[in-house]
Amino acid sequence: MKKLEKILLISVFLYSAFPTFAQKASWIWYPGDFDIYMSNVMQNRRTERGSFFPVFWKMDSHYVLVDFHKEFNLAQAEAVKLFVEGTYNVKIDGQAISGFPKTIQIPAGKHKLSLKVYNQAHVPAIFVQGKTIVSDETWLSTFEDKEWIDASGKTSDKSGTTFLSAGSWNMTDPQILPSQFKLPTVPLSAINKANINNGYLSDFGKETFGFIKIHGLKGKGKLNIYYGESREEALSTEKCETLDALDIDLSAKRDSVMPLSKAFRYVNFQPENGVSADSISMLYEYAPVTERGSFRSSDTELNKIYDVAKYTFHLNTREFFIDGIKRDRWVWSGDAYQSYLMNYYSFFDAPTVKRTLLAQRGKDPVTAHINTIMDYSFYWFLGIYDYYKYTGDQKFVQDIYPRMQSLMAYIDGRKNKNGLLEWMPGDWIFIDWADKLSKDGEVSFEQLLYARSLETMALCAKLANDAEGASKYNQQAKALKDKIFELYWNQNKSALVHSRINNQQTDNVTRYANMFGIFFDYFTPEQKLAVKKNVLLNNNIAKITTPYMRFYELEALCAMGEQSYVLKEMKTYWGGMLALGAxxxxxxxxxxxKGAEHLAMYGRPFGKSLCHAWGASPIYLLGKYYLGVKPTAPGYESYTIEPNLGGLEWMEGKVPTSNGDISIYCSKKEIRVSSATGTGTLKIQSKTKPIAKGVEIKALTKGFYEVKIEKGKNYSIKYTA
Structure with a gap:
């Protein structure tokens, strides 16, 4: 890099020399741009057997020229330091300052500070630090200022420019440029080593993720490193999914870290003659999220399932929520939607939800569904409203609403003559990995997700103060819901049929649309019972074998009060993986x-991911349907707690919120609750009236009671299960 470019890119001032400031600054950029940039960086790290493996969809880029500004009213003059990633100019009250200043003086009074930054290679970003003037998300930004100048040289004061609040990842060190962002690492060692051929097989004890570090590497020749989530994969030098093939030419010993992170439990280290190394270890790479949610119960196997689910989820929580750490490492919308829900009951890390939603959506114009998958576009909409429901962050909804409108306009433009969606060139209808699952015709599952997305659009339009849009989307949603039941409900089968072809219902009934219809609350009470009996509990209906759709199937059953059944299913399904050594x-x-069949997928012997985010769904099920906590107003301003032991002797846990945790203990005789947020309603089913000192217990119908939960108080209630 040329010397001048280095000077323009980063200030020469040392942050350590700064005085102590009252407010903390962060790097900022145009909203969504760094999310898009970093998702491009992350997703294009994917390799298969050393070959670059790019994504299947359009990748957008950041805006290369961005204007930032904020108005301040200073009681006294202030010195402000500027750090910029890119070429820039600075203006105070519209007057440009010559050169590329690193420190500026802003006089007392009301002033407007503006920076315009150009950067083709990386995201234009600024870091501004004064005593009270700091860069944060209250700054405004635009990628086109639409300014004009008249014949006198006067700059317009009515340009029609759209300004949005700046984006930030809370990067608070001005010496570390946003483009240099990396997740932290810690060193770990293998727990076992066995000699294999010219090298050895190292076992790190469990599924993990990071960079292999070679200690004391020396010699001239080839070095091959084969990675495996299983022992079989690491030993299969011809078929393992990931590897490193290196040419070594070192006369003296040196430690070396592999350039790309990998997923593995086993590492097959094979140097050729002439190459040697003292040992290998790893740098474990992780997202520094806080584990806030918890669950424990009388069932030790269930506790193990919860712990492994949380570990699985943490491994797949990186810069974004990704699908799996070995193969794709991409930001798939369907996978991420489930991760959002698990996140609300574990880490409650709102920034990772926002950055994943922004990265998935990218830029206008819309030319395809998200990830090219029709259902994945709909999950994206649902994820935004769920985010608002759990966090109460209306501003994010308002900021992203225009991107919601343009994606929905694209989808609305692809309806057929019946006003329904079906496959068109360029679409991928996924639904689930399942043999012989038809995607032909007008599939009911897609129409159901479409209706829910229109309802979401109406809700978000209201939050964005778009009354006309709210009315339009509500009307579309109601019309589509009516059409779904008119065209797909089969009275004889007591279920929604899977599809229509040539304007006729097919005979096929699958679980997908029917289970979503339950927790979307689209069915009447009678229809719910019929669907539960004739579909969900009917072994003649094709079973689901992916954790991805088991997530929704078990949620539907929990929503119908079948926690005892679901508990057995969790122990059988997830416990089955644990029994095989997962x-x-x-x-x-x-x-x-049987055996190695469990490792195969996609026609490859080791194609299956053994660490997949959608496999961690017990986190969500146990938090929402066993501990029984869910918001009834945005950000847990109000919420319900409806514990359901489902056959357990006792359980306890914490559900995180934006303002603190909700703690629950429940046995067959006692419920204890404390909360740091909102106003809750504890719902109790008891054979006799519950007893609690100094607590009002409201009787509803026979055997059902309610208790109001106020924040900061501890409740202990005796009841009869």
């Missing part, structure tokens, strides 16, 4: 498979 949960599990 240390993280898989992309797919079929108990009918």
């Amino acid at each position: 240390t993280s949960f898989w992309e797919e599990y079929n108990p009918d498979k």
